[in-house]
Amino acid sequence: MATAKPRVKVPATAAAGEVITIKTLINHKMETGLRKDKKGKPIPRSIINKFTCEFNGKPVFSSDIDPAISANPYFEFNAKVTESGTFKFTWVDDDGSVYTHEQSITVK
Amino acid sequence: MDLTRRQALALSAGAVAFAVSSLQLRPAAADAAAANKTLMEFTGGKTPQSGKVKLSAPQIAENGNTVPVSVSVDSEMSASSYVQSVMLLAEGNPNPTVVTFNFTPMSGAASATTRMRLAKTQNVIAVAKMSDGSVYMDKKEVKVTIGGCGG
Numbered sequence: 001m002a003t004a005k006p007r008v009k010v011p012a013t014a015a016a017g018e019v020i021t022i023k024t025l026i027n028h029k030m031e032t033g034l035r036k037d038k039k040g041k042p043i044p045r046s047i048i049n050k051f052t053c054e055f056n057g058k059p060v061f062s063s064d065i066d067p068a069i070s071a072n073p074y075f076e077f078n079a080k081v082t083e084s085g086t087f088k089f090t091w092v093d094d095d096g097s098v099y100t101h102e103q104s105i106t107v108k
Numbered sequence: 109m110d111l112t113r114r115q116a117l118a119l120s121a122g123a124v125a126f127a128v129s130s131l132q133l134r135p136a137a138a139d140a141a142a143a144n145k146t147l148m149e150f151t152g153g154k155t156p157q158s159g160k161v162k163l164s165a166p167q168i169a170e171n172g173n174t175v176p177v178s179v180s181v182d183s184e185m186s187a188s189s190y191v192q193s194v195m196l197l198a199e200g201n202p203n204p205t206v207v208t209f210n211f212t213p214m215s216g217a218a219s220a221t222t223r224m225r226l227a228k229t230q231n232v233i234a235v236a237k238m239s240d241g242s243v244y245m246d247k248k249e250v251k252v253t254i255g256g257c258g259g
Contacts, residue, residue: 063208
């Protein structure tokens with residue numbers, strides 16, 4: 001079971017109605033399933049296959065991910081904030097592990 | 109039957125030309141066809157129009173393992189008119205799909221950036237599905253110096 005560490009950049013504050021930029025990264029090999037080991041045996045696929053972002057429980061953005069996304073998957077996207085609250089980010093691994101991270105924002 | 113030299117040369121030139129043309133046609137056509145099939149499944153059979161979608165990718169990618177790509181779709185992103193999803197495809201990869209971004213009006217803007225693996229020089233395609241059912245796309249060629257599918 002791999003431990004994948006997420007890193008997220010969300011502004012600490014924003015004006016009501018502002019569209020902010022969020023940057024996310026998680027450490028993960030993203031093994032495509034196309035590589036072979038030294039003996040010629042295929043290395044099985046093992047990737048993060050889904051990423052979701054919610055704000056105060058409501059969906060904002062998500063990605064359905066295929067092996068062609070580079071290792072340490074990086075996603076940058078936007079969110080329109082109208083009230084203060086908490087962003088919840090989740091990453092789902094092929095092996096069933098779910099990694100999560102939360103970050104709050106104060107909206108004036 | 110005896111062929112004259114002229115006839116023999118013409119025959120062999122024709123045979124070579126045919127062989128070369130079929131070699132060039134088949135791999136490229138197969139990749140683009142597979143990508144197109146996936147694209148049409150995503151759009152539910154609708155042919156995407158051009159416009160509204162802006163795909164940014166480097167003209168030359170030094171490292172096919174990590175190619176930065178951005179997509180942005182022109183939309184007011186209101187509850188009544190927004191971008192539902194954008195699929196990125198790589199025509200020349202072993203599997204054409206790369207990622208599908210799903211947006212909501214809370215996204216504020218239909219924009220996303222990521223990094224992808226490209227096996228070789230090829231077209232990258234972005235297809236957007238709107239809340240009203242319309243479909244748009246953009247396409248960019250990326251030259252890849254070192255392929256990024258590992259192994």
